[in-house]
Amino acid sequence: MKIDYRSEIDKIRDSLKNYYNKQFKSEEEDYIENKKNKEQIKKLIILVNNDSALSEAERGYxxxxxxxxxxxxxxxxxxxxxxxxxxxxxxYDLKILSQEDIDNYYEQSSNRRWD
Structure with a gap:
């Protein structure tokens, strides 16, 4: 079964947008929802890494x-x-990301402006 990764990314993007528009009853509830949404990205990356139908370039992209x-x-x-x-x-644990992936993440990160 071929997975449509673009639509999966769009779903994650939508859930992140919806999260920022939500009101939460507590900080704990907010944290749990935030973590759950971001964990979807991790699950997607693991899925992509294990998808042998994808080329190396597709996986990397x-x-x-x-x-x-x-x-x-x-x-x-x-x-x-x-x-x-x-x-x-x-x-470290799953050995999916390279140092280059980590570096690219930090280049994109909004926290970088405080470096």
Missing amino acids: IIKVGLELLAKNTGSAEDGEIAEDILDSLF
């Missing part, structure tokens, strides 16, 4: 788009912590 989406939706310290957990897992 979709992973790059996923990381850019994560970077563009990382602004607060809490966002940064969630993103770091995702990046650490994909880089």
